[in-house]
Amino acid sequence: MTTVSCPSGHPSVSTDYCDVCGLPIGAAATPAAASVPTPAVAAPAPAAAPSTQTCPNCSESAAVDALFCESCGYDFTTGTMPRPKSSLDLGTPPAVPPAPAATADWVVERWVDPDWYAVQQSDDPCPSPGLPVVIPLTEKSVLIGRPSKSRNIHPEIDCGDDTGVSRRQAQLTTDGTRWWVEDLQSSNGTYVAPSSGPLPEDPIVPGQRRELNSDDRVYVGAWTRLVVRKATPEEKAGQA
Numbered sequence: 001m002t003t004v005s006c007p008s009g010h011p012s013v014s015t016d017y018c019d020v021c022g023l024p025i026g027a028a029a030t031p032a033a034a035s036v037p038t039p040a041v042a043a044p045a046p047a048a049a050p051s052t053q054t055c056p057n058c059s060e061s062a063a064v065d066a067l068f069c070e071s072c073g074y075d076f077t078t079g080t081m082p083r084p085k086s087s088l089d090l091g092t093p094p095a096v097p098p099a100p101a102a103t104a105d106w107v108v109e110r111w112v113d114p115d116w117y118a119v120q121q122s123d124d125p126c127p128s129p130g131l132p133v134v135i136p137l138t139e140k141s142v143l144i145g146r147p148s149k150s151r152n153i154h155p156e157i158d159c160g161d162d163t164g165v166s167r168r169q170a171q172l173t174t175d176g177t178r179w180w181v182e183d184l185q186s187s188n189g190t191y192v193a194p195s196s197g198p199l200p201e202d203p204i205v206p207g208q209r210r211e212l213n214s215d216d217r218v219y220v221g222a223w224t225r226l227v228v229r230k231a232t233p234e235e236k237a238g239q240a
Contacts, residue, residue, distance in 0.1 A: 057081055103239050104136030104231055106174070108157055113225035116199060120188075122222035124163055136231065136239055137172070144170040144190075144220065157226065164188050164221030172228065173209070179228050180209040181218055191219040 003011045004025055006018030015025055052061045053076065055069040062069050066076060073082035109132035117126040135157060142156035145168045157172070159165040166186040173180050181204070183190035189203030195215045204210045212218070218226040231239075 103236050104138045105176075105236075106137040106179070107229060107231045107235060108135045108137060108142075108172070109133070109227040109229065110135060110157065110159065111225040111227065112223050113219070114223070116219050116225055117223035119199060120164065120222045122164055124222055126223050127161065132227070134235065136235070137174075137228075140176070141171060141173045143168060144172065144218075144226070145184075159221060159224050162221035162224045165224060169220050170218070179212045181212060182207065182209045186220070188221065192216050193219070 003013055004015055006012050006021060006023045006025055008018070008021050008023060010018050010020035012019040012025065017024055051064055053064050053066070054060070055062055055072060055074050055076075057074040058069060058072040060069060060071040062076070068075055069082075074080070111132045112127050112129045114126060114129055137156075139156065143153075144157040144159065144165070145153060145155035146160045146162070146165050147154050147158060148167050151167065153167050155168075159169070164187075166184070166188070168184045169186045170184055170190045171182045173182070181190065181192065183204050183206040185206045191200035191203050192210055192212065193200035193216070194213065195217055200219060212228055214229075216228075218228070220226070
């Protein structure tokens with residue numbers, strides 16, 4: 001069988017096209033495929049170096065070249081954990097014990113007065129009279145009234161069970177020796193009378209302070225009577 005060579009040098013039985021590469025027999029030779037340069041593939045760009053590092057102790061970020069964590073003091077170079085803080089460290093003041101509570105030299109007795117209730121013509125039933133509620137007076141100015149969370153009213157002399165008392169009924173003030181009472185534009189007025197006399201009929205003038213004598217009583221609301229007096233030694237001892 002007769003064979004011929006194609007322009008690329010392949011032996012071919014066919015005389016018109018090469019059996020190996022398909023080139024026409026007698027065509028000009030073409031460069032070998034291996035001689036065609038392969039296009040270069042660009043190498044991937046190197047990843048950017050991180051600019052921060054995370055503290056393994058407190059998880060806060062720090063500069064990549066930081067030697068210590070600014071938040072907790074962790075040593076990035078040696079991997080040393082920070083030493084627990086002590087009250088002996090410089091700049092850490094020792095704990096200061098809380099100041100003892102002030103002892104009240106004065107108290108207010110809050111009474112339910114059936115006689116005062118009888119002349120007020122209130123629709124609310126009068127509570128049963130009993131022993132008074134004794135309230136220490138630790139401030140030089142205290143509010144008489146009924147509390148209101150929505151209006152942020154928290155009177156020191158809480159008369160919340162007497163609906164005849166205004167939210168801001170009256171103010172008691174002292175110079176350490178004497179006490180005054182001032183009506184704060186209350187709805188039903190504030191009354192003052194000595195214990196030896198009849199019940200008061202006229203309220204004190206709103207906005208004007210009225211000095212209290214040692215035997216004076218303050219009447220507010222439908223049944224509330226207030227007595228300002230010196231605290232007894234037993235009451236002072238109970239506050240300590």
